[in-house]
Amino acid sequence: MTPRLQALAVHLLTASGAVLAMFAMLAAVKQEWSLMFLWLVVALIVDGIDGPLARKYEVDKNWPTYDGVLMDLIVDYLTYVFIPAFALFQSGLLPGWTGWLAIIVICYGSVVYFADTRMKTKDKSFAGFPACWNMVVLVLFATKPGEMVILLVVILLTVTMFTNLKFIHPTRTQRWNTLSLAVCVAWIILAAWAAWWDFNEGPIAKWLLVLASLYLCLAGIVQQIVPEGIRRVR
Numbered sequence: 059m060t061p062r063l064q065a066l067a068v069h070l071l072t073a074s075g076a077v078l079a080m081f082a083m084l085a086a087v088k089q090e091w092s093l094m095f096l097w098l099v100v101a102l103i104v105d106g107i108d109g110p111l112a113r114k115y116e117v118d119k120n121w122p123t124y125d126g127v128l129m130d131l132i133v134d135y136l137t138y139v140f141i142p143a144f145a146l147f148q149s150g151l152l153p154g155w156t157g158w159l160a161i162i163v164i165c166y167g168s169v170v171y172f173a174d175t176r177m178k179t180k181d182k183s184f185a186g187f188p189a190c191w192n193m194v195v196l197v198l199f200a201t202k203p204g205e206m207v208i209l210l211v212v213i214l215l216t217v218t219m220f221t222n223l224k225f226i227h228p229t230r231t232q233r234w235n236t237l238s239l240a241v242c243v244a245w246i247i248l249a250a251w252a253a254w255w256d257f258n259e260g261p262i263a264k265w266l267l268v269l270a271s272l273y274l275c276l277a278g279i280v281q282q283i284v285p286e287g288i289r290r291v292r
Contacts, residue, residue, distance in 0.1 A: 061120045066121050078100055083144075086141055101192075179224060189219065
């Protein structure tokens, strides 16, 4: 396969996320939440591999006709933000005014964040919470905390979008990269397991999912606090 065709294939892989988003939305409309999250997990896997492939096959150089970054952002808004926000509202986890507030905050804050040219840091991490509402809402479905806890989580994460708090990119942030990638893979497996069992995955899998989520959420902030290259005193 020529470099141009390889680059085109990567673009088409990215575009397949839009189809996965439609499958997830159709499941969400029917309130088939487990199926919806399974499609979103597949979309997350595609999103995780298309970036490294795009860099490997130099899509900007070999097939510049399509804007892969723009395509990725469109798909990400659907799968990371819009569909999870709909699920959070429609599921009844946030009844009444709390549901309306959550979807307004999530959708409005996320589209502004996606347009922010400062969202990436020098070490390829994210400046502020990267609007991974697909992951957050899945964990909320699995754990089912109280209404006010969910609303507080939504508001706090939205606020952190517009701060300088660092959130790691599991495949691009070099510091702790091996551990971060392993935790990310574990999260995907645990998330798929929870969705497959209709969120009756059992307490061990549930808390492993929570722990993996906490690592992915807090690792970047810890990296800001702990200087790189620190050595243990002997």
